[in-house]
Amino acid sequence: MTSNFHTHTDRCLHAYGKEKDYVKAAVNAGLDILGFSDHAPFMDKDYGLRMKYDELPEYVSEIDKLKKEYFGKIKLYTGLEIEYHPQYDDYYPYLLKNMGVEYLALGEHMYTIGGNIKNIFFAEKTEDYINCAHCISQAADTGFFSFIAHPDIMFINDFAWDKNCDKACDIILSAAERNDLPLEFNANGIRRGIRQFPDEKRLPYPHDNFWRQLSGSKQKVLIGADCHTPEQLNDSAMKIAARMCEGLKLNVIDSLME
Numbered sequence: 001m002t003s004n005f006h007t008h009t010d011r012c013l014h015a016y017g018k019e020k021d022y023v024k025a026a027v028n029a030g031l032d033i034l035g036f037s038d039h040a041p042f043m044d045k046d047y048g049l050r051m052k053y054d055e056l057p058e059y060v061s062e063i064d065k066l067k068k069e070y071f072g073k074i075k076l077y078t079g080l081e082i083e084y085h086p087q088y089d090d091y092y093p094y095l096l097k098n099m100g101v102e103y104l105a106l107g108e109h110m111y112t113i114g115g116n117i118k119n120i121f122f123a124e125k126t127e128d129y130i131n132c133a134h135c136i137s138q139a140a141d142t143g144f145f146s147f148i149a150h151p152d153i154m155f156i157n158d159f160a161w162d163k164n165c166d167k168a169c170d171i172i173l174s175a176a177e178r179n180d181l182p183l184e185f186n187a188n189g190i191r192r193g194i195r196q197f198p199d200e201k202r203l204p205y206p207h208d209n210f211w212r213q214l215s216g217s218k219q220k221v222l223i224g225a226d227c228h229t230p231e232q233l234n235d236s237a238m239k240i241a242a243r244m245c246e247g248l249k250l251n252v253i254d255s256l257m258e
Helices: 019-028 053-069 091-098 127-142 163-178 208-214 230-234 236-247
Strands: 033-039 075-082 103-106 110-113 116-119 183-186 220-224
Touching: 019 033, 019 053, 019 230, 033 053, 033 103, 053 075, 075 091, 091 103, 103 127, 110 127, 116 127, 127 163, 163 183, 163 208, 183 236, 220 236, 230 236
Parallel strands: 033 075, 075 103, 183 220
Antiparallel strands: 110 116
16 A cells, blocks of 8 residues: 545544644555545535535645645645535535645535435435435536545445345446546445444445455556544554455555546
8 A cells, every 4th residue: 555545634523633643644654645535614504524614725725734844755635525416516626726625535425315415324225325326426427526435335324235235336336437437445444343234244334245346347446544543544454455455356546646
């Protein structure tokens, strides 16, 4: 592992450590590239567990300072993890063109359906997975996003695998393929540990049923720490994720950037 593009800081209110703490940890871990992707705010509403909108310029500025301070030691990128809602279609290019953000990671914790915003962590039935997958597909087609973070996070819900799960996977995988968009193999699901689901004991994510479909394919896969403490940049979950990807014969890439 020489890079990580999924990094949170204490600005999101559920992580620990300042930007510089993560840079130090990344250098100590021997990383060549560190991308920050703290949870993005929206201009008009606070959706919780993310920085405030007026804090965004300071976030960008701090990373810019660190780029200069650590020049020649590590390459730093300024990104954001953000949900896609079509009502904010003007906001995503604004972040990329006007706010100094270099990449957006699509982290679809919430999705829009029928004008309402739903939280995928509180899915009521597996049909909700299909609705979320369609939103991910729509997001992928916009060209705003550099990768799809934890594309299988929906399977954290306490449901047995069924045909709706298969359909949701097909929708997401097709969207990634037609847009040549990397999918993230997320180590944070590994940190959550194996637990009992209605049909089996497993990790909440990454889910084997999702990733086995990519075995031996050319689909780009990015291993993401999704770190919420500096130590998680190089912890046992990252090592397990790398071994799992190797076992699944996934096409793991080192960097998003040329």
